[in-house]
Amino acid sequence: MKVPGFIPGPVVLAREALIVMGGAIIAAAVIGQVPALRDWIKRQWAGVPNPLGPGS
Numbered sequence: 001m002k003v004p005g006f007i008p009g010p011v012v013l014a015r016e017a018l019i020v021m022g023g024a025i026i027a028a029a030v031i032g033q034v035p036a037l038r039d040w041i042k043r044q045w046a047g048v049p050n051p052l053g054p055g056s
Contacts, residue, residue: 008016031038 031041
């Protein structure tokens with residue numbers, strides 16, 4: 001079965017997944033090391049309702 005050209009192959013999909021996960025890990029490390037940035041992010045999200053409901 002031939003896969004259309006707009007659907008990525010497994011190698012491309014794995015590479016993109018690693019890039020996204022690596023970026024998330026780097027972002028978490030930076031945010032964890034900069035308390036002012038962490039507090040700013042908390043202030044920006046203050047008052048935003050939790051989509052999973054209260055207490056989640």
